Amino acid sequence: MSAPAKAPGIAEQDATLNELPLLRRERIWGFWDYSSVNIGLAIATWAFLQGGAVAYYVGAKQAIASIVIGYGISVLLVSLAPCLPCGRYGVEQFVSMRSVLGERGARVLMVVMSALLAAAWSAVLAIMCGHALANVANQVLGTKISAGAGIVSVLAVLALAASWAIVARGPRSIELVNRFVAPGLVVVTLVMLALVLTRTSWSELAATPALDPWGDSHLDFMLAVELNIAGGFAWWPNVGNLARLTRSTRSAFWPNALGLFLASVVAAVVGVFAALALGSEDPTLWMVPLGGALLGVLALAFVGMANVTSVVAQSYAALVAIKGGGGSAVRRVPWSLLAAIILAPAAVLVFFPEAVYDNYARFVSWGAIVVAPLCAVQLVDFFVLRRQVLDVRALHLPHAESRYGFLRGWNPVAVLAVVLGALTYALLLNPVTYEPAGWFRYVTASLPAFAVAASVHWGGTRLVLLRRADWGGYR
């Protein structure tokens, strides 16, 4: 069968800006392109802040182990799902989730993920950018701007405006910016590492105690591991729509090992070392003491800019998702206007800089409560239950006509699996107080949440959904 010619009068759609499935010739990223975007996404101040948060619980050696193990586990899992379904079929991430949650389930998920998590993370990054620029002003202009000052919020809004200007031009501008920013960030990180190690010997670092541990070394190590597993899962809402642009499944998978894993690990380890050496978890306070006035200011300015690139990358992913799942009314909204709407909640949150900035670990934990079970059900669904085969047409049909219709657009089994997974997480690690339960010290919280969700989805699907062909197309 040959493909029909395009109907006359139909304008060519840029599918990188909406939820239409991408053709192979439209995939614009090879291995190194996606790697540079990935590194730009990974090395923002949030990686340094992650290191600062880990330094609360453990010293240098255990921090390195917890970061590598924690990120390694969760980055491997998000590299499998959503990266491979989206990379293999060129489908938008939340469209791909219709085969898991149903059309309506995926739409609700998309709104929650894109609107809430993207807003929260954009706000954190923008505030950090504001902190960095305020510290630059303090050094260069002799001002005395505090972390909670109003000017920090104004600078954060400017960072969001710069992010909007880039993301409004589409993914090619993201690639262009990251081609320059990503190598620069690697240099800044390595220079910081060299400066820390010049100032403090390895034996001194290794002997430096954690900043604020619980006092039970095993529990502190597991809390650090959990923080890093959750940190890796935090990429889940963003990476599918980036992997969708790659030209091979290897290009969708392995760059995550370079960017989300290796770059994040190096930056987080540098963060741990700096936090231990300087006794502060705030990355924007490390640069000048480490590098002196000139080098410190340059590093601060560059890291501030790097935060903008991270806001851009995740805003792009959220935009594509909302374009895809928002219905025809949203689809008619111009890309640049929708970008402004996506970033608007963050522009409000940045006016509460201390409340947002000081709750980094809780933000990470709140994300993992939902994302660990979601990753589990998607992974089991795609690799085990569907054997890596998706029906692209059915993904784009209304639920009443689609084999992925489930029950009125909802897959109750997947929803139950996610809820039970989230409940498991909350029982093991209180997301409000960050207080662990007894079993946490042996199993963490994200991994049991993942295992419970995966088991319930697999078992429930085999017991219930496999009985009828129109319940999700599993047979």
Place this chain on the structure above:
Amino acid sequence: MDDAMRAELEHRLALIEDPGGAEGALPPLPLADLVAAVVGLALITVALLWWAL
């Protein structure tokens, strides 16, 4: 979904579903890649636990 969008979607689906075409799904990730990633992570984990704890 408006008519133009639906027509574009249909055009793309036809290209993707064309068994003789070049626009179909990419081949799956080779199993060896996945095994290498899992084994590599397991080895690193064991080595780091031995070193750090």
